[in-house]
Amino acid sequence: MNYLSKERKRNVIIVLFIYVAIIVSSIVMLVLRKPENLKAEYLLNAGVDMFGMIMGCVLFICCLIDVQRTGLRNLYFFYLINITMFGLYTDLIAWLVDGQPALNYINLVDNTLYYMTMPFAAIFFWLYVSSIFGEEDKKDKLIGIIMKTGLVISVVARILNLVFGYYFTVDSSGHYSRSAGYPVSMLYAFFTTVITLYLIWKNRKKLQVYQLAALLIYIFMPFAVSVFTMFSYGLSFNYGVIMLVLLLMYCVINISQGRDKVISDRELKTAAVIQESVIPHIFPPFPHRSEFEIFATMDAAKDVGGDFYDFFLVDDDHLCLVIADVSGKGVPASLFMMVSKVLIKSHILAGESPGMALQNVNNILVEGNTTEMFVTVWIMEICISTGKAVVVNAGHENPILMRAGGNFELVKYRHSPAVATVEDIPFREHEFEMFPGDRVFVYTDGVPETINSSREYYGNDRLLEVLNKFKAEDTETLLKQVKSDVDTFMGEEAQFDDITMLGFRYNGV
Numbered sequence: 001m002n003y004l005s006k007e008r009k010r011n012v013i014i015v016l017f018i019y020v021a022i023i024v025s026s027i028v029m030l031v032l033r034k035p036e037n038l039k040a041e042y043l044l045n046a047g048v049d050m051f052g053m054i055m056g057c058v059l060f061i062c063c064l065i066d067v068q069r070t071g072l073r074n075l076y077f078f079y080l081i082n083i084t085m086f087g088l089y090t091d092l093i094a095w096l097v098d099g100q101p102a103l104n105y106i107n108l109v110d111n112t113l114y115y116m117t118m119p120f121a122a123i124f125f126w127l128y129v130s131s132i133f134g135e136e137d138k139k140d141k142l143i144g145i146i147m148k149t150g151l152v153i154s155v156v157a158r159i160l161n162l163v164f165g166y167y168f169t170v171d172s173s174g175h176y177s178r179s180a181g182y183p184v185s186m187l188y189a190f191f192t193t194v195i196t197l198y199l200i201w202k203n204r205k206k207l208q209v210y211q212l213a214a215l216l217i218y219i220f221m222p223f224a225v226s227v228f229t230m231f232s233y234g235l236s237f238n239y240g241v242i243m244l245v246l247l248l249m250y251c252v253i254n255i256s257q258g259r260d261k262v263i264s265d266r267e268l269k270t271a272a273v274i275q276e277s278v279i280p281h282i283f284p285p286f287p288h289r290s291e292f293e294i295f296a297t298m299d300a301a302k303d304v305g306g307d308f309y310d311f312f313l314v315d316d317d318h319l320c321l322v323i324a325d326v327s328g329k330g331v332p333a334s335l336f337m338m339v340s341k342v343l344i345k346s347h348i349l350a351g352e353s354p355g356m357a358l359q360n361v362n363n364i365l366v367e368g369n370t371t372e373m374f375v376t377v378w379i380m381e382i383c384i385s386t387g388k389a390v391v392v393n394a395g396h397e398n399p400i401l402m403r404a405g406g407n408f409e410l411v412k413y414r415h416s417p418a419v420a421t422v423e424d425i426p427f428r429e430h431e432f433e434m435f436p437g438d439r440v441f442v443y444t445d446g447v448p449e450t451i452n453s454s455r456e457y458y459g460n461d462r463l464l465e466v467l468n469k470f471k472a473e474d475t476e477t478l479l480k481q482v483k484s485d486v487d488t489f490m491g492e493e494a495q496f497d498d499i500t501m502l503g504f505r506y507n508g509v
Helices: 006-033 040-070 075-097 101-133 138-164 182-202 209-230 238-278 330-349 354-366 459-469 475-490
Strands: 168-170 176-178 292-299 307-315 318-326 375-383 388-394 400-402 408-410 430-433 439-443 499-506
Touching: 006 040, 006 075, 040 075, 040 238, 075 101, 075 238, 101 138, 101 168, 101 182, 138 182, 182 209, 209 238, 238 330, 292 307, 292 318, 292 475, 307 330, 307 499, 318 330, 318 439, 318 499, 330 354, 330 375, 354 375, 354 388, 400 459, 408 459, 459 475, 475 499
Parallel strands: none
Antiparallel strands: 168 176, 292 499, 307 318, 318 375, 375 388, 388 430, 400 408, 400 439, 439 499
């Protein structure tokens, strides 16, 4: 269970312990009650309940495996398993204590709890079906309010039955018997089933035939058993049938959803491979050039990211460095990233200055940008023979500069707006000169905004500290030390944002 967080792992162990304890205690109570002393129909019901609980335990474990394999995390399906398990357990206890005068209060409370499971099982199934379709309109919200109100009324009515006995009673001899109002106890479950059936029918076109069949079987099989046993006391197979159908639903619906996720994951991996192929990842990139040293890394928070870096020779004497961060994460940011990268490189190679290139790229990206995404960009074009450079910072993080023999320091100046925000905006160019031994370190906001378990930010101060600690190292080692320090700081906390870094050292001619 290494894929689970500590909290989730603890919860899983607790639930599994409860499941096993329920099954073991049921076996012990059945043995103590002596099966030969039970009526045949009591023993039959107890056997069905026991088999259903074993199925529930196996199904719960299968669902956990599915969480690991496919990412399935539909809590309402887990709730259905748990409430069905509880229904089976309380039903089993009811058969074992029935007719025992000394246990008549236990019989009364146990049957009350059993009756409680019915409305909860109904509303959990409705919530499960609703979660499959996802969408909700005003009418659905109103139905939800009615359903939750009905649940509260049903629970209160069952509690009041302890006093008034309109659903069932347990006499002084310990015998359970249904009252005239017993059919009324089924009304909420019936109403909820009808609403759920309506929801399935309304969204039937969103389901495959086998998915539709599995949902309908869940509704009609337990309903048919409930109607059958409503008028024949002594048989209670409702939850045994429900657990069996849940197993069928798991196989049909959840595994099909898992299959879809596997396909989606494969497509994401393909997208990640494509993204990786458009970003330089061979170092040193220009082994025949000794005038400079470059190293860069990118670690996406998801399978694909919105950060990118690039470096390329504009001609034999000019080198361009780019680092950028697209708003958002995942596939949309990745697509926007690749378009931005290609456009920026194309305009620079066409002979445009960094500022003019970003102005033209900005106008292209703004047009039809219905997603309102944007990209922060830092570009430096340096003349290799002289060290003179032109820099544009379009809403990106402040660069960090180290002069030869000095320390890394944050360079702060007025930035231009991010790219793809407003049409026809100019991008300010800054000129400066690099000397042999000078270094530049640029990064995306995923570095200083890394959060640890104490909700603390990594921050620029910590970044400068580690940079200066390893300033004597080569560029590759320097970036790896920074990433190692970020990882140590982050600990077990999940990476929230893409982390991208680019280091450059100017050696001179």
